[in-house]
Amino acid sequence: MARITLLISCPDESGLIARITGVLHRHGGNIVENGEYVDPDRRRFFMRTAVEGVSDVDLLERVLKTELPKEADIKISTQERKNVVIMATSEPHCLGDLLIRAAFGDLPMNVKGVIANHGTLRELTQSFNIPFHEVSAAGLTREAHEAQVMDILDREAPDLIVMAKYMRILTSGFIQRYPDRILNIHHSFLPAFIGANPYRQAWERGVKIIGATAHFASEDLDEGPIIAQDVIPVTHSHGPKEMARNGRDVEKRVLARAVRFLLEDRVVVTGNKTIIFE
């Protein structure tokens, strides 16, 4: 039986859950997963519902619109698998992990292609029968380079763009073109160690734990809404190189976790934060 996922956000008012679940029930929907959250500061209501048995999704959406406040944001996903383009530079751990998960059905996505600014990961990508687009930035302005990348992206029209250790800074034009669709993995426990060489920064500060952060790309570098984070302990005997090596394991599992949340429509952005319906 086809499953659809609803993500609803609107100003909070009394009786919203009763109204929404009532509509779902009258349209044949059987709720299989449900989560709500009210942001007490903004007085805003958020709800994610996975439903089976709805025969006419368009009708459902129209009825929901009439029943909910008119500022309501209603997103209904009927896809079983989303389309994804992965961007990378030269590190294989995140890319390889995602490709294996996609190939064997662990993550419900179609990887439409990999775009990289170096050729290092070509063979790895192609061994999974995924198109590899090398777009070198050599001799190009940032804008000219991104124009080539955007050509490929616009052709593939992915639901999600995953930066799997893509080590170039994005222009604000690029980021604005794909709002809430660019997922980045930063190799530190943000907001600690923003910017370049976070493992070296962590080593210089002498921290006892390092981490990684999956977040939406935003115009302010490393400041976008955080989706997932995880950490791993380190000791004085870890230099920047050992921290980076151990950190890679955290990076790939945090990134895979965030990708799953997005593929399963579990993420809502509100202000500079995310609500995650686990």
Added chain:
Amino acid sequence: MARITLLISCPDESGLIARITGVLHRHGGNIVENGEYVDPDRRRFFMRTAVEGVSDVDLLERVLKTELPKEADIKISTQERKNVVIMATSEPHCLGDLLIRAAFGDLPMNVKGVIANHGTLRELTQSFNIPFHEVSAAGLTREAHEAQVMDILDREAPDLIVMAKYMRILTSGFIQRYPDRILNIHHSFLPAFIGANPYRQAWERGVKIIGATAHFASEDLDEGPIIAQDVIPVTHSHGPKEMARNGRDVEKRVLARAVRFLLEDRVVVTGNKTIIFE
């Protein structure tokens, strides 16, 4: 505004959430926290809702009963603080942690008393102005000893009995008298290392992680529904004594976590498992 908590469980059928939230809405209830779960094997529906604004709780309960399947189990809690009796033997870490949390408002409970089969913890208990009942088991049958304990319990009529390292085995009569009300902390990651001396068992097996388990006491020793678990890494250099020392930190935080779940009506028992509405 008074907050009430509903815990509902009944055979699953379509439209339950709409029906329940509809009733709540019509009785002035504003939902501040909500969680549902359907057990796919038993086809059973579970829901926890925290509501503000309901003026007539008895009426609400009567109406809910008429609207829900008649096998429905409806539990409405209006208490801000539950009454608790703590049982212990001679280790101070769990008891002391709970007493500090209670004294300073971290856990919403009234500790009505501490019952112990030794006098070791008397001074600690009394320093928090809590009655301490030493009930020695010396020379008594298990039944005779428990009879004295039950006298105290029946007088205090606690909502919850917390075994904070009470190191005696309970009779089935005792356990049956307080169904789903006796919380125990076991010093291992159950089901590993059931029974006596779990840290020694863990050391003998050479595990690299040890843990603790908070569970409802049941007639089968260490087999009751699990409420919370946590772990801590160990190395070859930890003997049974060091494992026990490190384990105590896990025990006390797992126990406090489980106590909080129970005080906040977040736990439903189904079969030999728990559903935790976090």
Added chain:
Amino acid sequence: MARITLLISCPDESGLIARITGVLHRHGGNIVENGEYVDPDRRRFFMRTAVEGVSDVDLLERVLKTELPKEADIKISTQERKNVVIMATSEPHCLGDLLIRAAFGDLPMNVKGVIANHGTLRELTQSFNIPFHEVSAAGLTREAHEAQVMDILDREAPDLIVMAKYMRILTSGFIQRYPDRILNIHHSFLPAFIGANPYRQAWERGVKIIGATAHFASEDLDEGPIIAQDVIPVTHSHGPKEMARNGRDVEKRVLARAVRFLLEDRVVVTGNKTIIFE
């Protein structure tokens, strides 16, 4: 400068560290990493030392033998990369993770081949230019099947055999042929849930944490010395399938961790336990 690793174990006596480090110093050795452990029950001394600058390793070994108790077990490793054969059945997550790590230099090993009792993982393996040996067990006795596997193993003569979710039980003849050289990953936090379907067992018991265990294969199933363990929290909403999915992430990182320990000569087996010099 070439680095060698010493693993020494012998009955404990006073002055061992001084004697061993004295010998190393006199042979030009500069200690870059050092760890010792004395098992207080067996009165046995264990030491791992990584040294640079020793020109005559054979001479060093001969001298150490004369200086140490004659029951001493001295193992000197001069290899930069060990030879490994991986065995698998049909799950890709552990195998794929190891192949990427090997291909990109994250783990210092040469993967000489993959042996599997099904063909599922052929393409994945071959995309890394690693020989894939399908040895079907169909219609064969356990001994006849293992004889074919051992033919391949004996030809490759690996330093380490990694069972990356090889789902067949090994005979005691097979295990005895490769003592302390067969690493297995078990999909539970041993000793909980020994045997088949551990995720189902975990779900039936209602645990709140699941785990994975890397251990040496031994004649008693799932009873061999434990090398590494890790865990992940689960909730009542995880069925056996979701537990297995989340568990796979733990399995692959625990296995990679144990493989690294073995490749870097950080593991000593003593009785049914391991000492890990991290």
Added chain:
Amino acid sequence: MARITLLISCPDESGLIARITGVLHRHGGNIVENGEYVDPDRRRFFMRTAVEGVSDVDLLERVLKTELPKEADIKISTQERKNVVIMATSEPHCLGDLLIRAAFGDLPMNVKGVIANHGTLRELTQSFNIPFHEVSAAGLTREAHEAQVMDILDREAPDLIVMAKYMRILTSGFIQRYPDRILNIHHSFLPAFIGANPYRQAWERGVKIIGATAHFASEDLDEGPIIAQDVIPVTHSHGPKEMARNGRDVEKRVLARAVRFLLEDRVVVTGNKTIIFE
């Protein structure tokens, strides 16, 4: 048999371990725990050794001085229990945890007194028969207030001053008076969220993990050498208040861990970092 602990740090050179352990052996010392570390950037050697059986500790120290480079820093501890003064403001969780641990022998320390700038924790402290010194800062300059605190400290001459949520900023004069002896717990995962209200900062940033950091107090606020850190996951549903509540559990276990390291002479400061011999 009396146990002594050596902490040695000196410029690195070949043969140091052999020389030091040789001296220990010749003075009857039996090594029961040993750790070394060489800082590769500063070429500096660090060693911690726990030894039993040394009869003349003064002689040992004199001999070590002649055998080691003259810039060597040698610290020999013969104390079984260190003297500690705890400073606090009004939160009970860290103080209470330390008092219970001290009272029941979990941490080897004599708590000589508690100094607080409010009276809130008087009863808790006195219930453990520990002197409570309320030193109100009302109407006083920072210097005048600290002068009163220093009077008490100088009288008690503690080996270690533990700031168990002492919420006042220290002057640089105060800090310089007790170098490497003031341990502070900061309620964030440093260097994230330096300064006031870290849980509010964490909530505003929308992090998915919060933490706590035990560090030596230094003149630059929250910039001193880190001793221990730990973290706990949070979700969008945690406001600043819930983050603070969950954070308290992390704070108290991180602080207790750091206190243990210091009481057992496991910490060496080098530059702005610590080496922890676990």
